[in-house]
Amino acid sequence: MSVLSGKKIVLGISGGIAAYKTATLVRLFIKAGAEVQVIMTPASKDFVTPLTLSTLSKKPVFSTFYNEEEVPGQDGILVKQNASWNNHVELGLWADLMIIAPATANTLSKMVNGTCDNLLLATYLSAKCPVYFAPAMDLDMYKHPSTIASFNALHAFGNTIIPAESGELASGLSGEGRMAEPENIVAFLENDILGKLPLRGKKIMITAGPTYEAIDPVRFIGNHSSGRMGFEIADEAAKLGANVVLITGPSHLNVSHKSIEVVRVVSAQEMYEACHAHFNTTDVAIAAAAVADYRPKNIALQKIKKSESSFSIALEKTNDILASLGQIKKNQFLIGFALETENEIENAKLKIQKKNLDLIVLNSLQDEGAGFGTATNKITFIDANFTIEPMDLKSKEMVAQDILNKVIAHYND
Known part of the structure; x- marks a missing residue:
């Protein structure tokens, strides 16, 4: 294109x-x-x-x-x-x-x-x-x-x-x-x-959307993420000249820039495998997906019938994609997202340390207009030195531009 x-x-x-x-x-x-x-x-x-x-x-x-x-006048x-x-x-x-x-x-x-x-x-x-x-x-x-x-x-x-x-x-x-x-x-x-273009020649891997963890052939554990934030980042990165790989969970969205490689997955494990397949050749990884922390330990092969008045599902942890990337990181610039409801700053700082991140994009569900299913977002940047930079409420397109400006600044330092 x-x-x-x-x-x-x-x-x-x-x-x-x-x-x-x-x-x-x-x-x-x-x-x-x-x-x-x-x-x-x-x-x-x-x-x-x-x-x-x-x-x-x-x-x-x-x-x-x-x-x-x-037009003709009265006298023609x-x-x-x-x-x-x-x-x-x-x-x-x-x-x-x-x-x-x-x-x-x-x-x-x-x-x-x-x-x-x-x-x-x-x-x-x-x-x-x-x-x-x-x-x-x-x-x-x-x-x-x-x-x-x-x-x-x-x-x-x-x-x-x-x-x-x-x-x-x-x-x-x-x-x-x-x-x-x-x-x-x-x-x-x-x-x-x-x-x-400031990102020409850079490969950027972006994750987006939710993951669905199957309970049986018709039911799953998931969340309300639409994937819009990750899709906006992918489109903006492509406009800036980057080679973009977008790994997305289930979403109705499509990218507007046709040069973006889209990898569609369903489960956290599929996203984990796709991320590791691309990470070694990646310059920047931006993990904007809302990945499930737990999945059913056993998946029923047939639809579970409604029989008992109560029903319980044994869960097990999914592989932590972001932490696993932080462990093998070499020269990659690694950006994570944190969606918090309490102790936002402290929890985000812990995430930076535990997952070896260069930058975290903090969302709070306490902020009106932020979070899942909205056209806007209100974020706070926190870097590895714990420098805190709160941003105003903006469209997700403008937030994507702010995130990529951080990437550009990283390579211009």
Whole structure:
């Protein structure tokens, strides 16, 4: 799956002959799973039609600050009314990426100097996301000192150039200045984004969900965990470039990032075996699953009939997955979860010591909005030095980001 999947891309098109290539570029972005909003300068519409790009992007194409609808007036003459504003600020904030292709010498100069005479430039000045530009011009223009100065200034602003290619130019000359081919632009973006992802090359193993411990063929001992916290961590880790293995107990959830390897298990023993199968090649292990502490000592082969007024089940301990990983840990960064109802901090500290953890994520059922079956969570981080860091109530997606920020910080130390 492309790293562009799920990205919101603003594609800015300025007035150069290479604008005809943007139809292919839009198709490639859509094929990669991105959402594309096209913004055109007025001059670019002489080279490619908004209708073409709107059809391919499945969105209206913007080129002016406001739209006006023409309707017949009382004397039959068309009059403009119902003006709607194309909000450049919202467009700039919406985007995950902004790509200006082709970027003509004129548009590059305006970007450098803050000239804001069209919607594309206004959106560029409002953008908070990474901005890429693909220059397109004749070879002498491409090498002119003023153009080089524009490249250097935009680089200093934090923008990224997608270098022009050599080939036949519109003037009939052959040389450098030709806009990169659409396939090469997509490849450049993918490689650049991947190279900057903070967890690229790291293997992260995550456990999630409950375990079900069979009593008989139809009954089991389990808990109310939905697995949402672990699934959110897995999705966020994949977005940050990690190779993710998600080992999950029974859950109706699915990952949104298709590159995640999902291992589905049922019992604590199955989860134990799956974790040990992956742990030696893992850089980070995050144990977010709610694993059963006990299981029936004997599993009935047939459904147990209701006969007596009371019924007892002999239980035995399950293998402690987290403790077993702590015992064989080498260089792995090991994170555990603790769900407590009393003496939360002290119990979490004991867990860190007993299980040889680097970090523990403490949940308290005393906190409203935390625990099983909620869309939110309220956690406290405690590290191996017993540094305590309470966090605010947040969505589980944001909590997952906080947890992975701890992982990133570990490797940046």
